[in-house]
Amino acid sequence: MTTEATVTEAITTARGTERRAGSRQPRLHRSVRRGSTVQRRSILLTIVMGLLALYALLPLFWLLVNSTKTQRALFSSFGLWFSGDFALWDNIVQTLTYHDGEFVRWFGNTLLYVVVGAGGATLLATLAGYALAKYDFPGRRAVFAVVLGAVAVPGTALAVPTFLMFSQLGLTNTPWAIILPSLISPFGLYLIWVYASDAVPSELLEAARIDGSGEFRTFFTVSLRLLAPGFVTVLLFTIVATWNNYFLPLIMLSESTWYPLTVGLNSWNAQATTAGGEAIYHLVITGSLLTIVPIVVAFLFLQRYWQSGLAAGSVKQ
Amino acid sequence: MTTRSTIRRWAGVAVAAALAGSLAACATPSGGSEQGSASAEEIAAALQKESSITVWGWAPQLEPIVEAFEEKYPKIDVKLENVGTGNDHYTKLQNAIKAGTGAPDVAQVEYYALPQFALSGAFADLTGFGADELEDQYTASTWGSVSIDGGVYALPQDSGPMAMFYRADVFEKLGLEVPTTWDEYIAAGQAIHAADPNAYITNDVGDAGFTTSMIWQAGGQPYAVENGTDVTIDFADEGSTKWADTWNQLVENELVAPISSWSDEWYQGLGDGSIATLVIGAWMPGNLESGVPDAAGKWRVAPMPTYEEGVAAAAENGGGGDAVLEQSKNKLVAYGFLEFLNGPEGAAIHAANGGFPSTVADLESEDFLGYESDYFGGQKINEVLVQASKDVVPGWSYLPFQTYANSIYGDTVGQSYANASDLNEGLAAWQEASVQYGIDQGFTVNGK
Numbered sequence: 170m171t172t173e174a175t176v177t178e179a180i181t182t183a184r185g186t187e188r189r190a191g192s193r194q195p196r197l198h199r200s201v202r203r204g205s206t207v208q209r210r211s212i213l214l215t216i217v218m219g220l221l222a223l224y225a226l227l228p229l230f231w232l233l234v235n236s237t238k239t240q241r242a243l244f245s246s247f248g249l250w251f252s253g254d255f256a257l258w259d260n261i262v263q264t265l266t267y268h269d270g271e272f273v274r275w276f277g278n279t280l281l282y283v284v285v286g287a288g289g290a291t292l293l294a295t296l297a298g299y300a301l302a303k304y305d306f307p308g309r310r311a312v313f314a315v316v317l318g319a320v321a322v323p324g325t326a327l328a329v330p331t332f333l334m335f336s337q338l339g340l341t342n343t344p345w346a347i348i349l350p351s352l353i354s355p356f357g358l359y360l361i362w363v364y365a366s367d368a369v370p371s372e373l374l375e376a377a378r379i380d381g382s383g384e385f386r387t388f389f390t391v392s393l394r395l396l397a398p399g400f401v402t403v404l405l406f407t408i409v410a411t412w413n414n415y416f417l418p419l420i421m422l423s424e425s426t427w428y429p430l431t432v433g434l435n436s437w438n439a440q441a442t443t444a445g446g447e448a449i450y451h452l453v454i455t456g457s458l459l460t461i462v463p464i465v466v467a468f469l470f471l472q473r474y475w476q477s478g479l480a481a482g483s484v485k486q
Numbered sequence: 487m488t489t490r491s492t493i494r495r496w497a498g499v500a501v502a503a504a505l506a507g508s509l510a511a512c513a514t515p516s517g518g519s520e521q522g523s524a525s526a527e528e529i530a531a532a533l534q535k536e537s538s539i540t541v542w543g544w545a546p547q548l549e550p551i552v553e554a555f556e557e558k559y560p561k562i563d564v565k566l567e568n569v570g571t572g573n574d575h576y577t578k579l580q581n582a583i584k585a586g587t588g589a590p591d592v593a594q595v596e597y598y599a600l601p602q603f604a605l606s607g608a609f610a611d612l613t614g615f616g617a618d619e620l621e622d623q624y625t626a627s628t629w630g631s632v633s634i635d636g637g638v639y640a641l642p643q644d645s646g647p648m649a650m651f652y653r654a655d656v657f658e659k660l661g662l663e664v665p666t667t668w669d670e671y672i673a674a675g676q677a678i679h680a681a682d683p684n685a686y687i688t689n690d691v692g693d694a695g696f697t698t699s700m701i702w703q704a705g706g707q708p709y710a711v712e713n714g715t716d717v718t719i720d721f722a723d724e725g726s727t728k729w730a731d732t733w734n735q736l737v738e739n740e741l742v743a744p745i746s747s748w749s750d751e752w753y754q755g756l757g758d759g760s761i762a763t764l765v766i767g768a769w770m771p772g773n774l775e776s777g778v779p780d781a782a783g784k785w786r787v788a789p790m791p792t793y794e795e796g797v798a799a800a801a802e803n804g805g806g807g808d809a810v811l812e813q814s815k816n817k818l819v820a821y822g823f824l825e826f827l828n829g830p831e832g833a834a835i836h837a838a839n840g841g842f843p844s845t846v847a848d849l850e851s852e853d854f855l856g857y858e859s860d861y862f863g864g865q866k867i868n869e870v871l872v873q874a875s876k877d878v879v880p881g882w883s884y885l886p887f888q889t890y891a892n893s894i895y896g897d898t899v900g901q902s903y904a905n906a907s908d909l910n911e912g913l914a915a916w917q918e919a920s921v922q923y924g925i926d927q928g929f930t931v932n933g934k
Contacts, residue, residue, distance in 0.1 A: 244753040245780055329581070336585035423542065423569040423578055423588075439544070439571035441777060442748045446546050448777040 229461075236260060236458040240451040260455040267437075267452055272459075274426065275433035279412060279460075281344065282429055286351030287407035294354045294407075295400055298361025299392060303374060316362075319355035325416050332420050346421035347429070351411050357403035364399035365392070401474050405467070412464050430460045521817040523614025529825075532818035538563035539820050542579065543594030543808065544571045545643070547839040551832045555823060558831075562819055572596070576889050583608045583813065591814040592823060595640055596806035597631035598695065598884045598892070604639035605714045605886040609809040611637035615821045623829070627802050627878035628844040634883075635714050639809055641828035643836060645844035646767025646805035647874035648699060651774070654786045654863070656685070656762045664788050668732050671763075671791045675741040678762055685760045686743035687736070689752060692903035692912075694895035695803065697729075700765075702801035702882045703790060704729040708917075709885050717885065717924050718932045721913035728793060730909040738906050757781050765790055767803035768871040772840035775861045783863045787870050789877070800877040805844065842871065849875060887927060891920045 231249060237257040238246065246252035264272050301312060331350055335341050340349070369392050377387040393400070415431040422428055425436065434456050441448035524532075541552065541564055552564045567590070569578045576599055582589035583603075595603060603609045612618075617638040621629050628642035650665075657664055657674075660681055665671040675687035690696065701708060706725020710718040720726075736742050743761055745751045755761035757778045764770065774785060792799050808827055810820045826832050833845040843849055849872045858864045885891050898919055902912030921933035 241779055244750065244757050244778065248750070332581055333585050336582070336588050339587075341585075341588055419570070419574065420578060420581055423567050423582075423590075425568055435574075436544075436568060436570065439574070440546070441773070443544055443546070443571055446773065446776075448773070 232454065232458050232461075236451075236455040238451060238454075240448060243451055243454075256451070257455070260451055261459065264452045264455045264459065267449065271425065271433065272430075272456055275428050275430045276459075278344070278427060279429040279431075280463075282347050282351065282414070283408055283411045286348045287404065287411040289348070289352045290354040290357060290407040290411075291400060291404040293352060294357035294403055295361050295393070295396060296388075298358045299365045299369070299388065299396065301358075302362045302365035303369060303371065303392075316355050316359055319353075320359060324350075328416050328420055331417070335421065341421050342424055342427065344427055347414070347418050347427075350417060351407070351414065354403065354407050354410075357407060360403055361396065361399050365396060368399065369395045397474065401471050405471050408467055409464060430456070434460065521814075522610070524818050524821070526616060529615065529818050529822045532816075533559045533822045534561060536561045537816055537819050538565060539591040539814075539816050539823060540565045540567065541592040541594075541808075541823070542567050542569050542575065542590040543592075544568045544575060545594055545836075545841070547836045547841045548594070548827075550839060551827055551835045554831065554835055555826050558826070559822075562823070564823065573889065573893075576602075579603070579608075583811075587813070589811045589813040591811060591816055591820040592827075593809055593811060594643070594806060595809050596804065597628070597802065598698070598888050600632065600640055600806070600809070601634055601711065601884050601886045602888060603809065604634045604637070605711070608812055609639045610812050610814070610817060611639060612641070612810065612821065612824075613638050615817075617641065617821075620825075620829075623846060624844050625846060625849065625875050625878075626880065627875065628805065628807070630880065630882070631802065632807055635711070640807035641809075641824050642805075642807040642844035643828050643832075644769060644805045644841045645875060646769050646803045646842065647871060647878055648703065648765060648767055648790050648800050648803045649871055649874045650763055650765050650788045650790050651770055651785055652763040652788060653759045653781075653784050655784045656759045664786075665791050666789070667795050668791045668793055672732070672735050672741070674762075675736055676739075679741050682760070685762065686755075687741060688763050688765065689743035689745040689747065689755060689761050690737070690903070691744055691746045692896065692900040693747060694892035694899075696766075697895070697899060698884070699767075699801045699803040700729045700733065701726045702879060703799050704732075704793065705799070705879055707881055707883075709883055711883055711886055714886070715928075716930045716932070719885070719917050719920055719924070720933070721910075721917045726913060727910065730913060732793070734909050737903060737909060740906055753777050759784070767805060768842040768874060769804060771859065771861065771867060782861050785862055786865055787862060787867050789870060789874060798873075798877040799879050800874040801882070802878055805842070807844075844875075885920065885924075886929070887920075887924060890923060891916070894919050894923075 234249060234251055235243060237255050237260070238252050239254060239256045239259075242252035242254060242256075301309060332341065335346050335349075340346050373391060373395075374387060377391055382390070413431060414429065415435075418427075418429050418432045419435075422432065425433065428436070434453055437449055437456065438453045440446045441450065539562065541548065543566070548566055552566045556562065556564055569575055575594070579589065579593055583606075589608075595609075600609075620641065624642045625645060627647070628645045632638055632640045632642055652664060656662075656678065660677060662674050662677055663670065665674050671687065678685050678687050698708075701721075702725075704725040706721075706723050706727075706729065708719060708721045708723055708726050710720075712718075743755060745755060745761070752761070756764070756774065757780050759781075771787075774781070789798060790800050808824055810817055810824060814820050828845075830845065830847060833843050833848050837843045837848050837854065843854075848854055849868075855868050855872060856866060857868050859867050895916060898916035899909065899912035901907075901915070902909045917933055921931045924931035
């Protein structure tokens with residue numbers, strides 16, 4: 170759900186930037202007129218939007234309500250409203266301390282995978298996308314075809330072959346098994362490529378070269394700033410993808426010490442369905458709530474950069 | 487919920503894909519490795535030497551048993567890892583077997599999944615270590631489940647002889663007798679649903695484990711395996727039809743709650759009595775106590791209803807044992823651990839932690855039989871459950887690709903449930919799809 174929403178937004182952003190970059194002065198008049206059309210209200214659209222908002226928010230509401238319940242109250246009270254006791258703080262403490270605090274360990278693992286995996290993926294995608302957009306070299310077309318092809322292959326389909334390969338290398342059951350595959354983001358690369366071709370004027374790079382700046386210095390001091398909105402978009406993406414990564418760690422890891430939150434929470438959930446297993450659904454739900462907090466924060470925080478970046482782009486020249 | 491079932495399906499596909507490769511390994515003779523056999527003295531000596539083994543399993547009782555083992559054999563380091571429950575665990579196991587490295591030394595395995603690993607040569611035949619002499623320790627039905635094709639591929643841990651758990655308060659309120667035959671059970675189902683349209687005799691949206699266990703009780707033997715690769719699937723046999731015709735009366739008249747087990751609604755129904763009975767394995771009491779604490783004192787247990795008045799019959803539902811992997815480089819210690827885990831010492835700890843044993847000594851012990859469960863209103867539940875373990879109908883076997891077959895159950899028999907139509911048709915579709923898969927995998931499959 171979240172991922173899909175981000176995809177749509179990012180695509181809109183990419184397109185929007187392209188249009189704006191392409192339209193410079195002559196079309197200013199038209200875009201003003203279009204602005205006034207947007208302000209007209211449509212009841213139908215409002216209703217549709219409202220329904221969609223409800224559809225998206227209802228599960229969140231459910232999560233919030235049910236994380237305040239005890240295991241006992243969970244199955245004996247109405248699902249969409251609070252039960253008598255407010256056990257949220259109690260649940261949080263239990264979640265963090267259950268089974269020697271393995272939740273905290275998983276939280277740390279997820280953070281590691283996100284910082285190194287998503288951060289690395291964004292950096293690599295930016296470097297590569299920029300290079301493909303701004304430098305002319307033999308084989309560029311071939312790289313383009315490979316990247317487009319890679320976008321089309323779902324990660325799930327590659328999980329088992331990746332597992333077999335990592336197993337031969339002796340890397341399964343280590344953090345590398347999660348980090349290395351997450352470092353690759355063909356979609357992020359493509360996005361930066363498209364974005365960089367418009368956002369970074371070649372004239373600017375030439376000017377920098379004439380002033381004696383090396384290519385790396387130009388990239389980090391000039392281009393990267395111009396690429397900021399695209400960079401943040403790709404970062405958001407990869408963060409969400411890594412944070413929610415489930416299938417890959419599921420098959421790569423067998424030691425619970427390296428589990429990310431997704432796989433860990435599922436193992437808690439499955440525990441009740443086994444003979445003599447303790448049912449801890451209240452902790453699964455509270456754990457899920459705690460799991461989405463950082464991603465919501467990251468989204469709100471990064472969105473600010475992303476919007477200011479967009480605005481900066483629109484008034485340039 | 488949807489995501490979870492999708493993932494499960496993917497996991498099924500992964501198992502299937504991995505299985506395709508592993509069958510090729512079937513041709514190489516198993517047990518040919520240097521550690522294929524050992525005497526009791528050699529095993530005892532190995533346990534006194536510094537070494538380590540890895541164990542994969544999800545049963546909560548494994549942890550205290552491993553602790554006790556390490557205390558007794560301080561030189562052995564046991565790494566216990568919970569890699570997932572049920573299907574997730576088998577996917578990982580199959581992947582590691584396919585990869586040729588990374589599998590544990592010992593793995594938990596449910597009875598239904600055992601033939602798949604045993605017949606493909608992934609698990610070591612334990613007869614070389616003297617496991618065949620342990621037969622008398624275990625119940626006939628669990629021993630039957632681990633003896634495959636002349637070998638012993640696992641030692642039983644827990645068992646799940648089926649019984650009927652029921653809400654005494656619901657039956658009392660409606661003035662109903664507790665059913666002893668399936669005809670009475672259906673009549674009770676009608677009465678309960680007529681008195682309250684939101685109440686049902688039980689829940690069932692179609693579950694492969696439940697269906698196979700019910701056919702087992704009815705005396706059906708739809709699966710037969712000979713020489714490891716000659717498979718027969720026949721859901722038109724007498725027992726299968728007997729079950730389907732009986733259960734049809736509940737399904738076609740929508741007398742079973744359309745609620746899947748282990749869901750929120752399920753726990754809610756078990757708690758408020760709108761699901762009045764569960765015909766399920768003997769391991770259920772612990773799950774009721776922790777999952778539905780509010781219903782304490784309301785549940786009771788009775789023998790499973792039968793087809794013929796007064797002729798007791800039961801089946802196994804769930805339960806499993808532990809096996810040694812062919813890949814293991816430390817088989818002597820792995821087997822030594824297995825003997826502890828599934829022998830008297832491990833079994834005692836297992837039973838003390840809410841497991842239902844498969845060892846005759848524990849099942850017959852005074853303490854166990856005399857235990858009065860507060861949750862069940864002081865009833866001596868183990869008397870009923872142990873009797874069930876003796877009444878299990880002999881002769882059942884599972885398919886050598888049962889985890890895959892179970893994964894396509896929803897598309898076949900599940901459709902009969904969804905449409906409230908004839909279960910025999912669903913079973914025929916399941917048979918057809920299973921036969922096709924077996925043939926694709928290189929088995930000789932005879933679908934009658």
